[in-house]
Amino acid sequence: MSRVLVSEYLPEEHLDRLRARHEVVYDPDLCTDRPRLLTEVADVDAIFTRNRTRVDEELIGAAGRLRVVGRLGVGLDNIDMEGCETSGIRVIPARGANAVSVAEYVIGAMFVLVRGVYGMTPSMLAGEWPRQGHAFGRELSGQTLGLIGFGSIAGHVATRAAGLGMVIVAHDPFLAEDDPAWASVRRVGFDEVLTASDVVSLHVPLDAGTRNLIDAEALARMKPTAILINTSRGGTVDEAALAAALRSGALGGAALDVYATEPLGPEAASVFAGTPNLLLTPHVAGNAREAVDRVATMIVEAVLAELERTP
Numbered sequence: 001m002s003r004v005l006v007s008e009y010l011p012e013e014h015l016d017r018l019r020a021r022h023e024v025v026y027d028p029d030l031c032t033d034r035p036r037l038l039t040e041v042a043d044v045d046a047i048f049t050r051n052r053t054r055v056d057e058e059l060i061g062a063a064g065r066l067r068v069v070g071r072l073g074v075g076l077d078n079i080d081m082e083g084c085e086t087s088g089i090r091v092i093p094a095r096g097a098n099a100v101s102v103a104e105y106v107i108g109a110m111f112v113l114v115r116g117v118y119g120m121t122p123s124m125l126a127g128e129w130p131r132q133g134h135a136f137g138r139e140l141s142g143q144t145l146g147l148i149g150f151g152s153i154a155g156h157v158a159t160r161a162a163g164l165g166m167v168i169v170a171h172d173p174f175l176a177e178d179d180p181a182w183a184s185v186r187r188v189g190f191d192e193v194l195t196a197s198d199v200v201s202l203h204v205p206l207d208a209g210t211r212n213l214i215d216a217e218a219l220a221r222m223k224p225t226a227i228l229i230n231t232s233r234g235g236t237v238d239e240a241a242l243a244a245a246l247r248s249g250a251l252g253g254a255a256l257d258v259y260a261t262e263p264l265g266p267e268a269a270s271v272f273a274g275t276p277n278l279l280l281t282p283h284v285a286g287n288a289r290e291a292v293d294r295v296a297t298m299i300v301e302a303v304l305a306e307l308e309r310t311p
Contacts, residue, residue: 002022003046004047006025067306072094075206098287109229113227114198114199115136117136147170147201194221229255229256230255234258256281259283
């Protein structure tokens with residue numbers, strides 16, 4: 001029997017599957033208590049994480065017999081992949097399991113921000129009839145969607161957007177020119193995504209090349225009516241520059257699900273104070289109920305298989 005540490009939320013039915021075969025230490029808030037986390041990890045064979053547990057050099061050094069990290073999601077910027085490889089620790093992410101959930105979030109954010117009518121409830125409840133004076137947003141049909149990064153999630157977004165009659169362009173320097181995925185979209189350069197798109201959606205990891213990828217200069221190249229959506233990784237957008245662009249009217253709107261500082265907290269959130277046409281959500285784009293269950297099922301099964309494999 002192995003010892004398993006679960007330092008962030010895992011649905012009870014999946015915990016029961018683990019408990020039936022191994023000793024489980026479960027505390028969904030352990031990711032916020034670093035000293036206790038380092039103590040608990042000392043004698044475990046596996047750890048389940050989401051995006052708040054830092055599997056870094058310090059944790060790897062404190063883990064005496066860790067064999068596997070089950071990442072309940074797809075991003076790996078909170079995990080020292082090189083350190084894990086050097087230490088013989090296998091990292092298993094839930095690639096593809098929440099792609100539909102994230103893609104639907106992107107489509108929903110486009111409807112809210114491009115059409116611009118879904119915030120009228122307070123006025124209606126006040127007895128107003130706020131329909132005079134101007135047209136109400138735009139149709140998505142015929143608009144251009146620009147995807148920066150064209151992996152699995154972006155592919156799901158493209159399929160759904162095409163069904164709405166949108167024109168799809170994409171940029172991904174790491175996807176080969178002859179990859180079959182390009183058959184469904186037009187492959188363009190980074191600058192053309194910015195200048196041609198009515199909606200820009202980010203689907204990139206966070207690394208040295210993508211940190212502040214969307215900065216003040218990039219925002220200035222976008223259409224003043226354009227919408228920016230980021231469900232990929234915090235740190236890929238210069239948040240202060242984005243807020244300034246929205247306040248000045250240089251950008252039409254934005255939806256952020258990820259942030260340079262997570263949890264966002266009052267200090268980090270203050271940069272967005274007074275910013276119009278902005279949707280903020282707490283890193284939940286991939287957390288529809290079905291996606292949470294798929295992710296948990298995939299990772300629990302994979303970790304169990306790894307633990308029960310003969311070393």
